[in-house]
Amino acid sequence: MLYHFLYPLTQSIGGPTIFRYITFRAFFAFMLAIVISIFWGKRFIAFMKRKQFGQVIRTDGPETHFKKAGTPTMGGVVILGTIFSTTAICGNFLSLPVLMTLFVAISLFILGYIDDYLKVLKKNTNGISARGKLAWQILTAAIFAIVLIQNDVIDTALYLPFYKGPFIDMKYLAIPFIIFVIVGSSNAVNLTDGLDGLAIGPIITSAASLGLLAYVGGHREIASYLFIPYVENVGELLVVAAATIGAGVGFLWYNSYPAEVFMGDVGSLSLGGILASIAIATRNEVLFVIIGGIFVVEAVSVILQVGSYKLRQKRIFKMAPIHHHFELKGWPETKVIVRFWIISIFLAIFAIATLKLR
Numbered sequence: 001m002l003y004h005f006l007y008p009l010t011q012s013i014g015g016p017t018i019f020r021y022i023t024f025r026a027f028f029a030f031m032l033a034i035v036i037s038i039f040w041g042k043r044f045i046a047f048m049k050r051k052q053f054g055q056v057i058r059t060d061g062p063e064t065h066f067k068k069a070g071t072p073t074m075g076g077v078v079i080l081g082t083i084f085s086t087t088a089i090c091g092n093f094l095s096l097p098v099l100m101t102l103f104v105a106i107s108l109f110i111l112g113y114i115d116d117y118l119k120v121l122k123k124n125t126n127g128i129s130a131r132g133k134l135a136w137q138i139l140t141a142a143i144f145a146i147v148l149i150q151n152d153v154i155d156t157a158l159y160l161p162f163y164k165g166p167f168i169d170m171k172y173l174a175i176p177f178i179i180f181v182i183v184g185s186s187n188a189v190n191l192t193d194g195l196d197g198l199a200i201g202p203i204i205t206s207a208a209s210l211g212l213l214a215y216v217g218g219h220r221e222i223a224s225y226l227f228i229p230y231v232e233n234v235g236e237l238l239v240v241a242a243a244t245i246g247a248g249v250g251f252l253w254y255n256s257y258p259a260e261v262f263m264g265d266v267g268s269l270s271l272g273g274i275l276a277s278i279a280i281a282t283r284n285e286v287l288f289v290i291i292g293g294i295f296v297v298e299a300v301s302v303i304l305q306v307g308s309y310k311l312r313q314k315r316i317f318k319m320a321p322i323h324h325h326f327e328l329k330g331w332p333e334t335k336v337i338v339r340f341w342i343i344s345i346f347l348a349i350f351a352i353a354t355l356k357l358r
Contacts (some may be wrong), residue, residue, distance in 0.1 A: 001242070022092075022215065022235050026242035029090040033243045037082040037250025040052045045254060045261050048072035071259060072117045075251060076267020080109050083245035083274075088239055095236035096153050100144050101277040102240070107140040108186055108273040112266035119265075127265070134183070137269075141182035144277060145175045152232060159283045161290070161354040164227040181285050182276040188295035189272030191302055196259035197252055198323060198337050202294040202344035202345045203271050204248040209291045209348040210278040211241025216355070217282040227358045229283045237278050244274060257334050287354065293347040294340055298322060 018024050049072055083105065091098055092098040115127035124278045128136075148154045156174035157166030170177055192198035196262070218235020251267075254260040265269075277287035289296055298321040305320035326336045 004092040011092060015314065022218075022238050025090040025092075026211070026215075026238045029086045029239050030242040030246040032087045032089065033082050034250045036085060037247045038253050040112055041078045041191065041250060041254050041261065044075070044078050047073050048074065048152050048261070060307060066348035071219045071262055073120065074114060074264040075255065075260040075261040076109070076116075076263045077269050078261075078267070079247045079251050079263070080105060080270050082250065083225065083240070083243045086243040090243070091239050092233075094232035096148065096151060097231070097234045097277075097281040098236045098240060100147055100228040101274060101281065103146050104140055104182065104273040104277045108137065109266060111136045111140075112264065112269040115151070115269075116264040116266045125239075128142035135184045137186055137273075137327070138179055140273070142175065144182065148199025148281065149174065151234075154283060155229075156279060157229075157283075159229055159286065161351075162357050163206045164358045166229075177285070178280055181280055181288070182273055184299065185276035185279075185288070185292065185295065186269045188292070188299035189275070190265060190268040192295050192298045192323070193263050193268040194321060195325055195327075195333055195337050196257040197255050198340060199263060199268060199271075200248050200252050200255055201337070201341040202292065203247050203275065204273050205341075205344045205348040206288075206291050206295075207244040207278075209351055210275060210282065210284070210288070211238045212236045213284050213287070213355075214241060214278055215280045218283075226355050228355065231282060231334050234281050237247075237281060240274065241278060244271070257337065258321065269272045288349050290347055290351040290354075294344045301325070 033265045038076075039201075053072060053074065084102070087098070087102065093099060111124060111128070111133065115133065119127045141171050149156060155166070156170050158168050158170050158171075158177075159165075160167045189199060189203065192202065213228075214237035216233050217228055218233060218237075220230050223230035251261075251263070274327065275292060276288065279291075280287050301317060301322035302320045304316050308314055318328040319325055323336050323340065327333060
């Protein structure tokens, strides 16, 4: 709203046009999101406690988690509410990448909210069926892919790190590929959200990396210099990424160990969708595998565990996702969290470094 109101106003009456700069609006969004999420988070937690809407803990999970039963959940409402409100203030809604990223976020927010709502009311860990979730995610991702491709925002090529220009034209396989990225990211972030602050740390580092990629990918001269695809108006996603970082930092204020509130599916599903949408819009789907390496490992650990048990009746890990494996090996919860954060920071820096290796 600031961009669409103040910038035209300054052009007509004169004065500073600072709101036209993406970097300023991104910085303002980051700062504003921190304030909103911390201010709102405290009141949200108090409300959830009054209503006794607490987390239902898996009976097959680590015994150390049983004491967390009853902790307020659905904290993703605070995160996404902060992102939406901050982007509404600082964002440029003439950018189709921004609009479609918010579409994915809102759709998966609704899915996660319904799922969490059913869990809280029925006091079980089932919620929406796996098939129902998957169908919703696929439909959301398909709409995102079709709109961006049909409007020539993105092409159907696949871009690889360390490689100049498009690697291959996926043609009609581009839409299934984009669906896979969004669905995979959404579910991978959801699997990672198992310890206090574990998921939000890599979300922050991933959003920071993808925000930078959005900025350089939306700047014609920088994109040409770095041999990366230029996408018109994709730089505006830096504002969304900054809002995500700020909201995540504010949420971490309450979600750090010992957590006062949990993210819930309403947060993890939609945040995974936001990260994937930015990666796709900037044509960095493959690089996103490195940036979100923690999410990838968590998801792969579950796939391997399930596959191994079905085929050999043997488990590879003590428990999946893999963060539970390290817990059962004797690592304190805080050590698992911080070490995963360190890995996430390393992967984010490494991914950005690849921009000069093309």
